[in-house]
Amino acid sequence: CAHPGFRIHEYLYFQVLSPGDIRYIFTATPARDFGGVFNTRYDQIHLVPADPPEACGELNNGVFIQDQIALVERGGCSFLSKTRVIQEHGGRAVIIADNAYDNDSFYIEMIQDSTRRTADIPALFLLGRDGYMIRRSLEQHGLPWAVISIPVNVTSIPTYEMMQPPWTFW
Numbered sequence: 001c002a003h004p005g006f007r008i009h010e011y012l013y014f015q016v017l018s019p020g021d022i023r024y025i026f027t028a029t030p031a032r033d034f035g036g037v038f039n040t041r042y043d044q045i046h047l048v049p050a051d052p053p054e055a056c057g058e059l060n061n062g063v064f065i066q067d068q069i070a071l072v073e074r075g076g077c078s079f080l081s082k083t084r085v086i087q088e089h090g091g092r093a094v095i096i097a098d099n100a101y102d103n104d105s106f107y108i109e110m111i112q113d114s115t116r117r118t119a120d121i122p123a124l125f126l127l128g129r130d131g132y133m134i135r136r137s138l139e140q141h142g143l144p145w146a147v148i149s150i151p152v153n154v155t156s157i158p159t160y161e162m163m164q165p166p167w168t169f170w
Contacts, residue, residue, distance in 0.1 A: 012124060014095075014150035015163070017044060022137045024165040025152055028095060028124035031110040034080050035123035038093070038151050046145040047071050047095065049135050055082045059089055064144060066090035071126075071134065071146075074099040078113035083123040093122040093150070097131020104129040104167060129167055 015025045030037070046068040051060040054076035059065065070086040072094055079096055086094040098108060110125050134146060154160045 012038070012150075013152040013154050014047075014148050015152045016047070016134065017147045017149060019137050019141045019143060019146065022134055022146070022165070023163075025154060025157070025160060025163045026126065026130050026134075026165065028126045029107045029109075031079060031083070031123040031125070033112045034110075034119050035083055036093075036120045038122055041149070041151060042069075042092070043149050044147050045069055045092065045150065047134070047148045048145040049138060050086070053135075055085045055094075057085065059085065061144070062089040067092060068145070069093045069095060069148070069150065071131065072096045073131065074108075074128075078115075079110040079123060079125075080113045080115070080117060080119055083119040083121060084117060087119055087121045091121060093124065095124045095126050095131075097126040097134075098128030100128040101132040102129060103127050130165060133165065133167065 010030060012028050012030055013025050016022045048064045048068050049071045053073035055072040056077035067090060070091045072082050074096055082096055083094050104127055108125055138146060
């Protein structure tokens with residue numbers, strides 16, 4: 001039986017369409033008590049790694065984040081601060097990957113910081129291993145972003161298990 005106050009994570013899925021070597025469906029968890037929700041599905045939208053990766057201040061590639069989704073790394077400032085930086089740059093959402101690159105199973109609950117600020121765009125948490133593999137693939141291909149679909153309804157995909165990243169089962 002579930003403990004009072006204990007909340008099972010909700011999951012949200014996105015699929016990388018390109019580059020092809022990471023064409024998988026990834027699992028993310030929405031922030032618990034801040035940020036917006038996806039009220040529209042993006043069939044092809046850019047997932048742009050923030051520069052600098054922690055996105056705690058001014059971005060060097062902010063112009064590429066406008067109307068797209070940012071991939072940000074955990075650390076340096078609060079989850080909410082990162083979300084606000086991306087929102088200020090016109091991002092539609094932010095995906096915050098754990099900075100522990102070997103984390104392939106532990107989802108961290110992203111909660112409000114103590115500043116009483118808010119954010120309107122969706123904020124999702126991604127496993128460190130997944131974030132690392134996406135960034136590494138982009139670097140290898142010399143690409144400034146990945147193309148993704150988000151959110152993806154996995155119940156409508158019969159081969160969902162075959163489309164999960166292979167390192168999920170290491």
